[in-house]
Amino acid sequence: MTEQQKQASLTERVGEVIDQLRLLVQRDGGDIQLIDVQEDTGVVSIRFRGACVGCPGAAMTLKMGIERNLKERVPEVTEVVAVR
Template identity: 40%
Template sequence: MSDMNLNERIEKALAEIRPFLNNDGGDIELVSVEGDTVTVQLTGTCTECSINQMTLKSGVEMTIKKYAPEVSTVINASGVNPLMGSKVN
């Protein structure tokens, strides 16, 4: 894995978690990587799911950190504050 750059490792992590999201009618896309923060976009049924923040933290963030331990935070680009679980104005 050391030959892969950060974006490639993150994409590999997303490819690992994507089938689980697809099974529930959802998907995920990499939006950006800025410093140690990764922004993703949950799509499909994941946008309306009541547990999407748990999925983001327990599934997506954990998988990304497995491939890219230098990442400290994963956030959803949909405007949901990952720490508070509420909409950002």
């Protein structure tokens, strides 16, 4: 498997989990967008949208919801960060 195939595979798996988590976030009027997956470090970058922007609970959602779920379902993920 080439590095590009590994990257696509990791990005696809992360994207599938993000799509599932989006449904939960959208219930509260927010949204999340997958921005980047760094295959070499396992860092995933997302962007909060809608009601999540500026929400005091966004940090908790990021670490205890999104990051925890991604780490459980995609072991290569080491961290999830929010970008603007």
